[in-house]
Amino acid sequence: MSKPSYAEVYRAFRWTEALGALGWDATSDVNLGHTIVDRHPPDRVALHWIGKAGAGARYSFGDLARLSNRFANVLRAHGISRGDRVAGYLPRIPETVIAMLGTWKAGAIWVPVFTGFSGEAIEFRVRHSGAKVLCTHWEYRARIPRAAAGRAKVVTVAASDGTGVDHDDLSFWPATNAQAEIFVPARCRREEPAVLLYTSGSTGPPKGVKIATNFLVAVYPYMRYAVDLRPDDVFWPTGDPGWGYGLVCYMGAMALGVAVISQEAQPVPEFCLSLLSARDVSNFATTPTVLRGIMALGQDAVGRSPVRVRCVNSVGEPLNAEVVHFFRRVWDVTPMDQYGASEVGLPIGNFNALDMVVKPGSMGLVVPGFEMAVVDEAGTALGPDEVGHVALRPSAEGYYSLGYWEDPERTRETYRTWITIGDLARRDADGYFWFEGRADDVIKSAGYRIGPFEIESTILRHPAVAEAAVVGKPDPLRGQIVKAYVVLRPSVVPRSGLEEEIVDLVRTELGRHLAPREVEVVDQLPKTETGKIQRFLLRTR
Numbered sequence: 001m002s003k004p005s006y007a008e009v010y011r012a013f014r015w016t017e018a019l020g021a022l023g024w025d026a027t028s029d030v031n032l033g034h035t036i037v038d039r040h041p042p043d044r045v046a047l048h049w050i051g052k053a054g055a056g057a058r059y060s061f062g063d064l065a066r067l068s069n070r071f072a073n074v075l076r077a078h079g080i081s082r083g084d085r086v087a088g089y090l091p092r093i094p095e096t097v098i099a100m101l102g103t104w105k106a107g108a109i110w111v112p113v114f115t116g117f118s119g120e121a122i123e124f125r126v127r128h129s130g131a132k133v134l135c136t137h138w139e140y141r142a143r144i145p146r147a148a149a150g151r152a153k154v155v156t157v158a159a160s161d162g163t164g165v166d167h168d169d170l171s172f173w174p175a176t177n178a179q180a181e182i183f184v185p186a187r188c189r190r191e192e193p194a195v196l197l198y199t200s201g202s203t204g205p206p207k208g209v210k211i212a213t214n215f216l217v218a219v220y221p222y223m224r225y226a227v228d229l230r231p232d233d234v235f236w237p238t239g240d241p242g243w244g245y246g247l248v249c250y251m252g253a254m255a256l257g258v259a260v261i262s263q264e265a266q267p268v269p270e271f272c273l274s275l276l277s278a279r280d281v282s283n284f285a286t287t288p289t290v291l292r293g294i295m296a297l298g299q300d301a302v303g304r305s306p307v308r309v310r311c312v313n314s315v316g317e318p319l320n321a322e323v324v325h326f327f328r329r330v331w332d333v334t335p336m337d338q339y340g341a342s343e344v345g346l347p348i349g350n351f352n353a354l355d356m357v358v359k360p361g362s363m364g365l366v367v368p369g370f371e372m373a374v375v376d377e378a379g380t381a382l383g384p385d386e387v388g389h390v391a392l393r394p395s396a397e398g399y400y401s402l403g404y405w406e407d408p409e410r411t412r413e414t415y416r417t418w419i420t421i422g423d424l425a426r427r428d429a430d431g432y433f434w435f436e437g438r439a440d441d442v443i444k445s446a447g448y449r450i451g452p453f454e455i456e457s458t459i460l461r462h463p464a465v466a467e468a469a470v471v472g473k474p475d476p477l478r479g480q481i482v483k484a485y486v487v488l489r490p491s492v493v494p495r496s497g498l499e500e501e502i503v504d505l506v507r508t509e510l511g512r513h514l515a516p517r518e519v520e521v522v523d524q525l526p527k528t529e530t531g532k533i534q535r536f537l538l539r540t541r
């Protein structure tokens with residue numbers, strides 16, 4: 001069956017399509033928990049959970065509907081009402097999904113806290129959000145500082161023998177099972193916040209973004225046309241539902257009645273390969289870090305594995321053209337680079353469901369329903385191939401976020417005629433967006449403005465290299481020099497002359513002024529919990 005053309009779908013798209021798919025109308029109040037699980041056939045599978053050490057379970061929509069009702073009753077019994085914050089410091093386990101849905105049913109705001117955090121990072125988010133309840137898991141309980149536990153009621157998922165719960169805590173399952181299975185979901189306005197999402201902290205301290213209840217509307221065209229999610233898909237989003245992309249994939253899929261595979265273990269490359277084939281995954285939503293990791297296993301190993309994915313989606317960082325070529329070669333599938341951020345949702349992408357030309361290295365085209373541009377500092381739209389800020393025109397219907405939590409000043413600065421968040425790109429004459437780098441990551445060397453992405457992608461073509469990060473290093477003469485940090489492939493041993501080869505490669509492919517003046521081989525790159533390279537930490541080394 002031939003795919004509809006991108007241009008046609010972009011032109012014809014109306015937000016009523018998204019509302020209709022969710023069973024919403026333009027004006028009535030809604031409830032996210034109800035929309036995501038209650039309205040589907042109760043026997044249909046919603047969640048395939050794959051635990052560590054061989055554990056696993058299957059939850060139907062009916063199971064999640066009942067359990068989230070019970071959990072909403074737990075929250076109500078502890079005084080949680082509309083607009084209150086409930087934090088989740090939880091791994092990828094079914095309880096995470098149940099707690100989120102229950103929080104929304106109670107009309108409260110979910111605050112995801114990544115499990116990679118400890119100490120002050122947890123305390124900051126609990127304090128800053130004013131969370132009244134903090135849900136966690138016994139394995140993580142000891143990392144919660146006393147101050148954070150003092151601010152919020154802690155609800156802990158106990159170990160299988162019932163231990164691991166502090167004496168002041170509520171134990172998740174006994175508390176949940178003690179409550180009634182019936183709960184009348186709160187009726188919320190679409191412009192009420194549903195999630196308080198802290199940004200990844202790639203460029204500095206994280207910011208709390210208020211995600212609207214309407215986010216489900218805003219991500220519909222992405223799920224439908226970019227991910228191309230179908231009712232019979234075996235869908236595996238590797239991301240944690242505790243960060244933006246994971247949350248969108250889990251909730252966006254279940255809202256459309258499609259089951260999600262959720263794995264507790266970290267998505268390391270070997271594990272990904274085996275799960276993709278063992279489960280016959282047809283639709284894979286992941287990050288460039290995961291795809292580069294799989295690529296580093298080598299063409300033979302990856303090509304041999306019996307993987308049959310139809311769609312591969314990549315969000316969170318630029319996807320190097322080399323990675324796209326690799327998966328075309330080994331699996332005959334084109335990984336689709338898609339762009340998203342806490343503030344704007346997912347408004348740019350390459351589309352599995354639409355007829356379009358993929359230009360490897362490009363983030364693609366504007367998602368139907370959105371208006372995007374590249375603008376200068378003054379907010380004026382720029383012409384083809386001019387570099388400026390990626391900008392989203394706020395939408396009256398398809399909006400995703402509502403500004404920063406208790407930070408009206410930053411909100412005013414960011415949410416203007418166009419929303420810009422420090423991402424630089426150019427748009428070619430065909431309308432494709434090409435990521436240049438974050439404004440903070442741009443290197444200013446001897447009068448040139450240099451984006452790290454193109455250099456990193458070129459370095460990645462060297463057969464010894466698994467990963468690369470390029471930053472500006474202060475230099476008395478040039479202001480900054482280009483410095484490259486590289487991680488070698490697992491099988492490669494460092495040898496003399498490698499640095500020179502890398503410099504030569506960039507000089508030949510891109511030009512003398514872009515060639516790194518320094519190359520340093522490192523064991524790993526500093527990354528956020530979600531796998532994003534933190535170039536600001538490399539700059540301050």
Ligand code: ATP
Nearest residue numbers: 199200201202203316317318338339340341342435
């Ligand atoms: P912080 O704002 O705290 O520095 P962050 O911007 O990484 O962290 P998120 O909102 O989680 O926090 O991530 C969104 C950012 O990730 C985007 O603004 C962009 O810089 C980057 N990004 C996401 N997808 C892509 C992509 N396909 N290509 C290039 N960059 C991307």
Ligand code: MG
Nearest residue numbers: 199200341421
């Ligand atoms: Mg950001």
